[in-house]
Amino acid sequence: MPVLWIFLAVLGLGLIAYFAGRSRALGTAGGDTRQLHSLPSYYGWHGFMLTVVPALLVLAAWLLIAPSIIESRAASTIPDSAIAERGSRSLVMAEVRRAGEAIDMAVEQGKMDAGLAANLRADFTDVTARLKETGAIITSTVTQPVLRAAQEYRVMSKRSGLFMSVAVLGLAIVGFAFAVMRTHKDFRARNVVEQGIKVILILASTIAILTTVGIVLSMLFETGHFFDKYPWQSFFFGTTWAPDFRGNSELGMLPLLWGTLYISLVALLVAVPVGLFAAIYLSEYAGPKLRAVAKPMIEVLAGIPTIVYGLFALITVGPLVRDWIAQPIGLGNSTNSVMTAGVVMGIMLIPFVSSLSDDIINAVPQAMRDGSYGLGATQSETIKQVVLPAALPGIVGAILLAASRAIGETMIVVMGAGAAAAQMSDGLGAIINPFQAMTTVTVKIVSQLTGDTDFASPETLVAFALGLTLFVITLGLNVLALYIVRKYREQYE
Known part of the structure; x- marks a missing residue:
């Protein structure tokens, strides 16, 4: 399921949780708002927050972490000889991604069966011939290890997308059910919502700080790799x-x-x-x-x-x-x-x-x-x-x-x-x-x-x-x- 659809589905569940929580609180109070501990809107926001916030946090974490894991596993299937032939692992992975896009294009155009695209034991000549018909890549530059890695990359990406959809939507449904079940007229919804907003604000400030730290560390690590290959004296004091x-x-x-x-x-x-x-x-x-x-x-x-x-x-x-x-x-x-x-x-x-x-x-x-x-x-x-x-x-x-x-x-x-x-x-x-x-x-x-x-x-x-x-x-x-x-x-x- 596309990420946008997942996001909209979670927001939709959040809106339903808002009205469901508000209605349940009013129902337990017999429609008399004076018997409620908090204003009716707080009960609604309580349901919305429990439904949306955990699910979106999991979605964001998945989108950040999963691609690097998938690329690492796909790269591990490529022999060192193929990497040495291309010059670096990053260049090989660029070819893997292009080959994966070409396979997707061939499947969409009907020139390759989905089963053949995902079959790691399929005949290399047959697969490259199908890809050549799409004109998406120059098949003479795609070696068998790269094509196998591209097929593995596609399979893991689709599997990751499926697991992500199930995990995010499942967490949203669990949060929805939990919020509605705990809602009643004596529930201190205002306190919970205000504490939740405080946690969200702290998380936002933490993300900003961690982003700055991450930028600095990434620059430092890559700069360290540069100075391993090039003398720092020539860099800082070089005039050419x-x-x-x-x-x-x-x-x-x-x-x-x-x-x-x-x-x-x-x-x-x-x-x-x-x-x-x-x-x-x-x-x-x-x-x-x-x-x-x-x-x-x-x-x-x-x-x-x-x-x-x-x-x-x-x-x-x-x-x-x-x-x-x-x-x-x-x-x-x-x-x-x-x-x-x-x-x-x-x-x-x-x-x-x-x-x-x-x-x-x-x-x-x-x-x-x-x-x-x-x-x-x-x-x-x-x-x-x-x-x-x-x-x-x-x-x-x-x-x-x-x-x-x-x-x-x-x-x-x-x-x-x-x-x-x-x-x-x-x-x-x-x-x-x-x-x-x-x-x-x-x-x-x-x-x-x-x-x-x-x-x-x-x-x-x-x-x-x-x-x-x-x-x-x-x-x-x-x-x-x-x-x-x-x-x-x-x-x-």
């Missing part, structure tokens, strides 16, 4: 980025890190002054009518997809920067440059700085302004010496949020700055030239993980080391922001 999946790669991080920081710096030089000045004007000078129009128009910039910004950089800003600035002063002839990507990215970041700073400035107590005016200060002096220092912690947080957004941007960099990594050996002039094409860490993470990648090679595993580097940089920015916020909060609170 030249990956080669055939071997002899130079994976120096410094060119990518420099491109990331350079483009982000240009973006912040555009976004911070414009966004902060816009926030000061909207909060301190603009009238209600102008503010009601201007602020939503600025915030519209945050909703524009980054691919649109990338097209804007490629078609409009890039040629303008080249024709009006770079070529006349002799610093470049390409539309792809740090300046192009930085300016467009800065435009994208304006609402991050403006909206947050505006809210923070408005949160400064009016009494502080009135006290400044009472001492004879002008409006501009009050803004400079009272409002901005009091709002500084929040403004720093807004700027660092924009910086984190800039560091993680990919599409604008690809289309605005190109994909060339500035080599540190090109000379200082080329490195600091803002009209030269550069790239960032995020762009290279995508490029290294694109296509059928071999996770046993350092050229692929380097993506995890780059990702961990960005994580550490972002963490450092957050620590710096926390220090600044605490320092000035003590001064102005």
